Each structure stands twice: as structure tokens, then as C-alpha cells.
Amino acid sequence: MYLDQLMMFLAMVERAALLLMALYFLTHMRMFQTIIAKQSRSSIELTVLTLFFTLFAIFSTYTGVHVEGSLVNVRIISIVSGGILFGPWVGIPVGLISGIHRYLIDLNGPSSIPCLITSVLAGLLASWVHIRANYSNYAKYGFLVAASCELLTMALIIALNQDKALAYSIVHAIALPMILGSLCVILIIKWLQDMESEKDKVAAYQAKQALKVANQTLPFIRQNSPDALKQVCKIIRNETQADAVAITDTQDVQVYVGHGEEQFCKVHTQISLMTQKAIRDNRIIESNDIREHAFRSLMIIFV
Structure with a gap:
């Protein structure tokens, strides 16, 4: 009996891992990076998120483990994760659609109505957590919501079925793996939060580096002489670990410091086609084409 429950729990972890992989x-x-990073999302972006979590919730239903007319699956995990992370415009539709789908594919099943009720409730509760809870507590409350909904599902299976023996048999078999499987909500929410936190750390570091470079180079930029601009290039190169740094105007290279400095200063005086394009379009251009340059990184500053 316990071996069967362990196998069902591992099956739930496997399905949750598929969600993580996706x-x-x-x-x-x-x-998707842009959508996830936003604090406020358009209706189209919310629709995309809703579609993703709904499809995965439905996929979870179809790939669930059949146990005496019931299904061991991660539908609730998908609903709660989507609702807590992205709010009511995702959580409620995902819960409603996936719950109705679960009911329709097994109209007379012993767990169809309980699953419909708890799927809708999971979407509502997850959305409420998104609105009211602190961002740092999302994972903890996500687990509580998912586990509570699974407990309610077990209670409804017993309460709404005429065949009590069958109902108790189902609950006895699936309750433990379904409730323990709710731990996967923590994994999914924490993973997305950690990813966002890492991006924030990178952005903060980049801002710190930019401020540091600005403070060091400002006195030299004010002088606006070839020697001063060369010092600017050296500072930027040291701080960014770039292979070379150049300062140009709209036509020619004014100063060049770094890899191939001697050859470049003798031969290359006109700005490259890539630099011309950046000036013309007034935007930053990144190139990883090793055929373009003999070095891996290049920083060009326009004055």
C-alpha cells in the first residue's frame, strides 16, 4: 500500500517537473521574460499566461494516474502557481476552465464534482493570496492553499458519493500523495522568484558599475583632450574587463585602447559600419560574430 502511494507521489513530482521544465x-x-518581469501586464499578455497554465492543468488531468475512478494529478499545482504568481486574471480562468474540463471528461466519476469545486476554489484562493500576501510569502501560502484544496477534495469525495466504501478506498489511496505533492508549489514559485531575484541583482550590479565608471571618468571627460579621453578608455576597459574601448565622433575613431591598439591606430581611423549603424539608429548594437573582430568584447562611446 505504502509503495503504491510512494509511486503516486513520485508520479506527481514527475508531472510537476514537466511544468518546471516548460x-x-x-x-x-x-x-516571456518581458511578460514575467512586468508588474503590470496587458490583456494579451495575461491571456498568454492563462493559456499556458490552463493547457498544463488540462495536460495534468490527461496524464494523471487512475485510481478506482479518480485521478492523481498536478492540476491544483498548476492552478495555484499561476494564480499566486500572476493574479486573478490568470488564477480564476485557469481554475474555472480546468475544473469544468475535469468534470466534463468524467461526468459520473466519484471525484469529478469534488475536483470541479476545488479547482475553482484553488483559483480564487490563489488570486486572493496574490493580492493580499507579501511577495516573499507566496511559496508558503501557495503550499497551504494547494494542500487545503486537496484536503477539501478528499472530504468532498466522501461527502458527495453514495458508495462510501468506494469513497473511503479512493481517499485512503490518494490522499497522502496528493497532499504531499502540494510541496511542488513551493518549488515552482521559489524557482521563478529566485530567477527574478537574480535578474535584480545583476541589474543592481550593472547600475553600480555604471555609476562607478561615471564618477571616475567625469573629470577626464570635462577636459576633452586626447590624453584625457585615453584615460577614460583605460578606466572603462579596466572596470568592464573589455578587450578594447574606443571613443569616436560620428565619422572617425578619436581614441582606441586595448587589443591591437598599435595596428588599429595606424590603419583604422574611420568608424566601422556597425558603429555607423548604431549612430544612425541611435541605439546600442551587440554583435557576437567572431568574424567581425579579433576580440570578444568591444565598447564604443559616441561624443
Whole structure:
């Protein structure tokens, strides 16, 4: 009996790992990175998030483990994760749609109505947590919401079924793995939070570096002489660990410091096509094409 429950719990962890894997790939797509990082999202962006979590909740239903007419699955985990992380415009639709779907695919099943009720409730509670709880407590409350909904599902299976023997048999078999499986909510929420925290740390470090460079170079920039500009390039190169730094105007390279400095100063006086494009479009251009330069990193400052 306990071996069966262990296998069901591992099956739930496996399904939750699929959700994590899907989120991993999505968060490495620029569009989803932008959506996730935003504090306020458009209706289209919320629809995209709702669609993702709804599809995964439905997928969880279809890939659940069948136990005496019931299903061991991670639908609640998907609903709670989406609702807590992204709010009521995601949590409520995901809970409602996936709950109705669960009911319709097994109209007379012993757990169809309980799953419908708790799926909708999970979306509502997760949305409430998103609005009222502190961001740092999302994972903790996520687990409590998911575990509470699973407990309620077990109670409703017993309360709403005429065949009490079957109901108790189902609850006895699936209650423990379903409730313990709610721990996966913590894993999913914490992973996304840690990813956002890491981005914030990187942004803070970059801002600190930019301020440090600005403070060091400002006295030399004010002098606006070739020697002063060369010092600016050296400071920037040291602070950024770049291979080379150049300062140009809109036509020619004024100062160049770094890899190939002697050859560059003798031969290259006109700005590159990439620099011309950056000036024309008034934007930063990054290039990782090793055929462009003999070094890996290049910083160009326009004056």
C-alpha cells in the first residue's frame, strides 16, 4: 500500500517537473521574460499566461494516474502557481476552465464534482493570496492553499458519493500523495522568484558599475583632450574587463585602447559600419560574430 502511494507521489513530482521544465524554456524566450518581469501586464499578455497554465492543468488531468475512478494529478499545482504568481486574471480562468474540463471528461466519476469545486476554489484562493500576501510569502501560502484544496477534495469525495466504501478506498489511496505533492508549489514559485531575484541583482550590479565608471571618468571627460579621453578608455576597459574601448565622433575613431591598439591606430581611423549603424539608429548594437573582430568584447562611446 505504502509503495503504491510512494509511486503516486513520485508520479506527481514527475508531472510537476514537466511544468518546471516548460517554465524554464519559456523564461529563456525574450517575450516571456518581458511578460514575467512586468508588474503590470496587458490583456494579451495575461491571456498568454492563462493559456499556458490552463493547457498544463488540462495536460495534468490527461496524464494523471487512475485510481478506482479518480485521478492523481498536478492540476491544483498548476492552478495555484499561476494564480499566486500572476493574479486573478490568470488564477480564476485557469481554475474555472480546468475544473469544468475535469468534470466534463468524467461526468459520473466519484471525484469529478469534488475536483470541479476545488479547482475553482484553488483559483480564487490563489488570486486572493496574490493580492493580499507579501511577495516573499507566496511559496508558503501557495503550499497551504494547494494542500487545503486537496484536503477539501478528499472530504468532498466522501461527502458527495453514495458508495462510501468506494469513497473511503479512493481517499485512503490518494490522499497522502496528493497532499504531499502540494510541496511542488513551493518549488515552482521559489524557482521563478529566485530567477527574478537574480535578474535584480545583476541589474543592481550593472547600475553600480555604471555609476562607478561615471564618477571616475567625469573629470577626464570635462577636459576633452586626447590624453584625457585615453584615460577614460583605460578606466572603462579596466572596470568592464573589455578587450578594447574606443571613443569616436560620428565619422572617425578619436581614441582606441586595448587589443591591437598599435595596428588599429595606424590603419583604422574611420568608424566601422556597425558603429555607423548604431549612430544612425541611435541605439546600442551587440554583435557576437567572431568574424567581425579579433576580440570578444568591444565598447564604443559616441561624443
